Amino acid sequence: MESQTSALEQRLDELLAPWAMLHRYSGGRLFLEPPHGLRSCYQRDRDRIIHSKAFRRLGYKTQVFINSAGDNYRTRLTHSLEVAQVSRAVCSALQLNPDFAETLALAHDLGHTPFGHSGQDVLNRLMRDHGGFEHNCQSLRLVSHLEQRYLEFDGLNLTRSALKGMLKRPIIYDCDASLAPLRDERARENPALEAAIVDACDRIAYIHHDLEDGLDAALLDLEELNALPAWRESWHATAQANGERFQRARLPLRIRTVIRAMMNQAIGDLIETTRGRLAEQAPRDLAEVLHADHAEYPVAYSREMRERLAELQKFLFQRLYRCSRVMQMSRRGERIVEFLFGEYAAHPALMPDHYQERIELIGLYRVVSDYLSGMTDRFADRQFAWLSGRDTDRI
Ligand code: MG
Numbered sequence: 001m002e003s004q005t006s007a008l009e010q011r012l013d014e015l016l017a018p019w020a021m022l023h024r025y026s027g028g029r030l031f032l033e034p035p036h037g038l039r040s041c042y043q044r045d046r047d048r049i050i051h052s053k054a055f056r057r058l059g060y061k062t063q064v065f066i067n068s069a070g071d072n073y074r075t076r077l078t079h080s081l082e083v084a085q086v087s088r089a090v091c092s093a094l095q096l097n098p099d100f101a102e103t104l105a106l107a108h109d110l111g112h113t114p115f116g117h118s119g120q121d122v123l124n125r126l127m128r129d130h131g132g133f134e135h136n137c138q139s140l141r142l143v144s145h146l147e148q149r150y151l152e153f154d155g156l157n158l159t160r161s162a163l164k165g166m167l168k169r170p171i172i173y174d175c176d177a178s179l180a181p182l183r184d185e186r187a188r189e190n191p192a193l194e195a196a197i198v199d200a201c202d203r204i205a206y207i208h209h210d211l212e213d214g215l216d217a218a219l220l221d222l223e224e225l226n227a228l229p230a231w232r233e234s235w236h237a238t239a240q241a242n243g244e245r246f247q248r249a250r251l252p253l254r255i256r257t258v259i260r261a262m263m264n265q266a267i268g269d270l271i272e273t274t275r276g277r278l279a280e281q282a283p284r285d286l287a288e289v290l291h292a293d294h295a296e297y298p299v300a301y302s303r304e305m306r307e308r309l310a311e312l313q314k315f316l317f318q319r320l321y322r323c324s325r326v327m328q329m330s331r332r333g334e335r336i337v338e339f340l341f342g343e344y345a346a347h348p349a350l351m352p353d354h355y356q357e358r359i360e361l362i363g364l365y366r367v368v369s370d371y372l373s374g375m376t377d378r379f380a381d382r383q384f385a386w387l388s389g390r391d392t393d394r395i
Pocket residue numbers: 079108109202206
C-alpha cells in the first residue's frame with residue numbers, strides 16, 4: 001500500500017532504485033501526522049531518534065570496554081554513528097535510501113543494557129519467567145512507548161517501515177501488542193535491503209573497531225594477529241601500496257592504516273557483491289524483494305570476504321571478548337545488574353514515579369526491566385554504590 005508523499009519525497013524517490021525503501025512505501029505513522037514541508041518522513045524519523053534521551057544515553061554505555069576505561073574507545077554512541085556513516089555510503093552507492101538506513105543504524109543499539117552483552121544476558125535470565133529481555137525488542141519498545149517527547153502520543157511515532165526495519169526478528173514483548181500487526185507483516189517478509197545493509201555494516205564496523213580498540217588497549221597482541229592469514233595479507237598489501245611512508249610511520253599509525261584498508265575492502269566487497277546480485281535478479285520493485293523466495297538474498301559479501309570476516313570474528317571472540325580483563329568487567333557488570341534488579345523488584349518505590357505508574361498496566365518485572373535496561377553504565381554504578389553502601393571499585 002502506498003502512502004501520501006510530499007513534493008520533496010517525490011523528488012527524492014526519483015533518485016532511488018525501484019527496489020529501495022521509497023518514501024511512498026513508508027506505511028505512514030501509527031498516530032496520523034501531516035507530512036513536513038522541509039523534511040522527508042525518514043529524515044524526521046532519524047531526527048526524532050537523534051533528539052531522544054535513549055540516543056544520548058548511548059554515549060555512556062559499554063560496547064566492549066567499560067565506559068570509564070579510556071576516552072578514546074568506542075561507546076555505543078560512536079559505534080552507532082559509525083554504522084550510520086557506513087550504511088549511508090553503501091546505500092548511496094546502490095541507489096538505496098540513505099536516510100532510511102541512517103534511521104535504522106542510529107536506532108539499532110538503543111535497547112542495549114548497561115555493561116554490554118553481559119548486562120543483556122543476565123537481564124534476560126532474570127526476566128525468564130516474565131517475558132524475557134532482548135535488546136531489539138527493547139529498542140522497539142523505547143521508540144514506540146518509553147520515550148516521552150510529544151503531547152499527542154507516547155514514543156516517537158516513527159513510520160511503520162522504520163518500526164518494521166527495526167524488527168530484526170519478528171518478536172515483540174506481550175505488553176507491546178500495538179506492534180503485533182507490524183510483527184506479523186515482518187514475519188511474512190524478507191527484510192528491506194536497507195535493513196540488511198545496516199546489519200552488514202554493523203558487523204563490519206564492530207569487527208574492525210574492536211580490533212583497533214583491542215590493540216590500543218593492549219588486550220590484543222600483534223604477534224597473535226600476525227598468525228591470521230587475513231591480517232597478514234592485508235598488512236603486506238597495505239605496506240606494498242604505501243611504500244616508504246608506511247615503513248617510517250609509528251606502529252599505531254601503521255595498524256590504523258591496515259585496519260582502515262581492511263574496512264574499505266569489506267565495504268567495497270559488500271557493495272559490489274550486492275550490486276551484482278541485484279543486476280542478476282533484477283527485481284521489479286520493493287514488493288518483489290520483500291516477498292521473493294530468495295535462494296540468494298541480494299545483500300551479501302563474496303565467499304572470500306565472508307570467510308575473512310568469520311575468521312576475524314572468531315579471533316575476536318576467543319582473544320578479546322573472553323580475555324580475563326573483559327571477563328572481569330563483564331562479571332562486575334552482571335553483579336551490579338543482578339543486585340539492582342533484586343532491589344527494584346523488592347522495593348518498587350525506589351524507582352521514579354513515572355515508572356511506578358506503569359506497574360499496574362504492564363507488571364512489576366517489565367517496569368524493572370525498562371528502568372534497569374535504560375541505565376547507562378555510570379548511572380547503574382552510582383545506583384549500586386548508593387543502594388548497597390559499597391564502593392563499586394571493590395566488588
Ligand atoms: Mg551494533
